[in-house]
Amino acid sequence: MISTLETGYFIWNLSAWLKIFLLSAGVFCLLTFIIKKNTGGSLVSKKMMRGCERDIDEGFFGQTASSLRSRIMQPWFDFPFSHILCIVLLFLFFAVALFSKSGVE
Amino acid sequence: MFLFRSLPVIPLPVLSLLLPLAAAFLPLGFYIYKRIKCWHKYEECVCEINLRFLKIFFLAVLTANLFLTWSVWTSMGKGGTELFVLSSGGWSQTLSPDSPILIKAVLQVDVFGAMSAFLMGCIAFIAGLAAMADKNDTISLSKVSFFLTTLAGIQGIFYSGDLFSLFIFILISQIGASGLFHGILTKKEEVKELLWYYLSRSTALFMFLAGVMLLYYSYKTANIAVLSTMIKLGTNEKFAYAFLVVPLFFMFVKSSSYVTDGSRRVFFAIRAQAALFVVFRIVFSLYGPIQGLGKIPNLFIMLGLILLVVSLILTANEKDPVKFAEAAELFMKGFLVISMGISISGTYAAQAAAEYGFGAIESMVALWILFLPVSATLSFVCCTLKQKTADGELWQQQGLFRKIPISGVAFFFAVCVIAGLPPFVGFPSKQFLYRSSSYITPLLTIFLLIASMLMLLISIRYISKVMFGKPSDNFENIRNNDVQVIVPLIILFAFLFYSTATPSLFINSMVSPSVYSLLNKGHLVNAIHQGGASE
Numbered sequence: 001m002i003s004t005l006e007t008g009y010f011i012w013n014l015s016a017w018l019k020i021f022l023l024s025a026g027v028f029c030l031l032t033f034i035i036k037k038n039t040g041g042s043l044v045s046k047k048m049m050r051g052c053e054r055d056i057d058e059g060f061f062g063q064t065a066s067s068l069r070s071r072i073m074q075p076w077f078d079f080p081f082s083h084i085l086c087i088v089l090l091f092l093f094f095a096v097a098l099f100s101k102s103g104v105e
Numbered sequence: 106m107f108l109f110r111s112l113p114v115i116p117l118p119v120l121s122l123l124l125p126l127a128a129a130f131l132p133l134g135f136y137i138y139k140r141i142k143c144w145h146k147y148e149e150c151v152c153e154i155n156l157r158f159l160k161i162f163f164l165a166v167l168t169a170n171l172f173l174t175w176s177v178w179t180s181m182g183k184g185g186t187e188l189f190v191l192s193s194g195g196w197s198q199t200l201s202p203d204s205p206i207l208i209k210a211v212l213q214v215d216v217f218g219a220m221s222a223f224l225m226g227c228i229a230f231i232a233g234l235a236a237m238a239d240k241n242d243t244i245s246l247s248k249v250s251f252f253l254t255t256l257a258g259i260q261g262i263f264y265s266g267d268l269f270s271l272f273i274f275i276l277i278s279q280i281g282a283s284g285l286f287h288g289i290l291t292k293k294e295e296v297k298e299l300l301w302y303y304l305s306r307s308t309a310l311f312m313f314l315a316g317v318m319l320l321y322y323s324y325k326t327a328n329i330a331v332l333s334t335m336i337k338l339g340t341n342e343k344f345a346y347a348f349l350v351v352p353l354f355f356m357f358v359k360s361s362s363y364v365t366d367g368s369r370r371v372f373f374a375i376r377a378q379a380a381l382f383v384v385f386r387i388v389f390s391l392y393g394p395i396q397g398l399g400k401i402p403n404l405f406i407m408l409g410l411i412l413l414v415v416s417l418i419l420t421a422n423e424k425d426p427v428k429f430a431e432a433a434e435l436f437m438k439g440f441l442v443i444s445m446g447i448s449i450s451g452t453y454a455a456q457a458a459a460e461y462g463f464g465a466i467e468s469m470v471a472l473w474i475l476f477l478p479v480s481a482t483l484s485f486v487c488c489t490l491k492q493k494t495a496d497g498e499l500w501q502q503q504g505l506f507r508k509i510p511i512s513g514v515a516f517f518f519a520v521c522v523i524a525g526l527p528p529f530v531g532f533p534s535k536q537f538l539y540r541s542s543s544y545i546t547p548l549l550t551i552f553l554l555i556a557s558m559l560m561l562l563i564s565i566r567y568i569s570k571v572m573f574g575k576p577s578d579n580f581e582n583i584r585n586n587d588v589q590v591i592v593p594l595i596i597l598f599a600f601l602f603y604s605t606a607t608p609s610l611f612i613n614s615m616v617s618p619s620v621y622s623l624l625n626k627g628h629l630v631n632a633i634h635q636g637g638a639s640e
Binding site for chain 1: 308
């Protein structure tokens with residue numbers, strides 16, 4: 001059995017990678033098993049699924065990202081002058097980095 | 106008359122530059138002629154042309170461009186710089202400092218520019234194929250003209266060694282990109298709607314011109330190689346730095362507006378890549394590691410981190426495929442900007458360069474090369490998902506892998522490259538970056554690893570949501586497919602797969618010579634003072 005694969009720049013140790021993938025798969029399966037055991041056969045708890053017919057509830061990360069996007073970022077993106085604002089802001093950043101005396105020199 | 110006499114001995118890069126420019130003016134000239142004719146007769150203008158003829162013409166220009174850029178790249182050897190000077194005596198390869206008034210044009214081609222032009226030529230060819238196959242938005246005279254104008258402008262950017270000519274080519278590419286975005290404006294209301302767009306683009310162009318003027322005023326030259334030997338950091342030079350870098354950085358980050366046409370999106374991506382090319386030229390070839398720019402690497406790293414965070418927020422729970430593609434591109438841009446920051450920081454001292462500088466620059470160039478094919482793949486796939494169906498749009502369905510299997514595979518491959526998952530081709534560039542970022546701070550490496558992992562998870566979730574899952578009842582009635590983009594996708598997939606299978610070829614033939622040519626100011630100066638090609 002070939003245990004290494006040479007592609008010129010990299011030498012892939014196939015058996016080592018196989019071990020990593022198997023370990024990852026094992027951890028993934030274990031996590032799935034524990035979650036399913038706790039939620040009674042479903043990956044997502046029934047509490048989170050309440051009121052959803054097709055889409056799964058977004059979860060903490062999804063909800064936070066959605067609210068950040070819609071409440072804070074989108075209003076700025078929607079401004080017609082957002083591009084000009086972006087250029088001005090970038091120029092200020094560069095001006096500070098080029099002209100300020102404090103910090104790294 | 107003079108130009109006519111110099112035609113028989115025209116150098117290859119000049120021909121490669123003139124071809125798309127001339128080809129762009131041909132359909133545009135025809136269109137303007139038709140409009141003037143209609144305006145004289147006070148009738149509604151219908152500019153009809155044989156589509157088959159237009160497609161053959163477009164395909165012939167793109168093929169010739171591909172062949173020419175390939176010839177220029179292969180003739181470059183390994184990292185040399187060639188000058189092509191048009192003076193009153195015709196074309197030569199010597200820049201004479203004694204007679205600058207007689208010089209009519211200077212083209213400076215190095216292996217980085219030549220390789221970039223060929224890569225861009227390939228992707229433009231693929232985008233052209235997709236545009237010609239598009240039945241929803243059929244190709245037209247103005248569309249071909251704007252495609253070729255953008256192509257000519259970007260080709261010029263890759264072959265320019267002079268800041269003034271860079272400005273002219275950026276302007277040409279902007280005219281092409283604006284035309285691709287909204288077509289030819291005929292009503293006042295349309296102009297009013299796009300006022301802020303034009304204002305921002307004009308501001309960017311004027312800023313760049315101001316930077317060029319500042320340097321020209323101080324050193325009486327705008328040639329990057331000559332300037333790099335003379336430049337001393339004062340207030341004017343600092344302002345020039347900001348004026349030159351900021352507009353191009355902005356054009357790189359905000360390269361396109363919301364467009365659902367795959368081929369147009371690809372041209373916007375080409376333009377974004379060209380904008381970053383100019384930033385590389387200014388940061389590495391023109392200024393280099395001058396004392397007083399010590400905070401610039403940190404600024405780039407900070408901007409890159411902001412881009413990464415914003416892209417992760419934008420991709421999480423995004424359902425619209427085009428917006429998802431935009432956010433994924435932003436993620437690649439974030440990595441690129443961070444690698445640029447680390448690269449600059451690594452060029453200040455020999456020890457830093459040996460420890461992490463060269464690794465970071467290789468990572469930066471590799472990421473930069475991969476940006477275009479990956480972004481083109483994402484554009485084609487995501488614009489296919491935006492196709493209209495009887496119930497809305499294609500992405501609103503589930504189990505689409507049965508309908509668009511090639512798009513599904515290409516999407517998965519592109520996502521793996523973006524996230525740098527081994528053994529895909531994104532991994533070599535990412536591993537260079539992880540290694541070099543640990544010299545800045547290990548926290549940065551951890552952040553980059555987590556960001557990549559999150560991106561991979563979000564993207565896989567998106568793909569599985571769209572491509573797999575239980576199809577709806579009327580799934581069989583959907584007639585949409587990805588037949589229009591199959592050829593472009595297969596070519597892109599072949600490139601990504603081939604460079605995944607042979608990373609040595611990718612690194613040794615594309616990345617390393619480009620890094621050498623970007624950093625080695627000496628051969629640029631030699632080329633000018635000794636004339637002709639120089640190693």
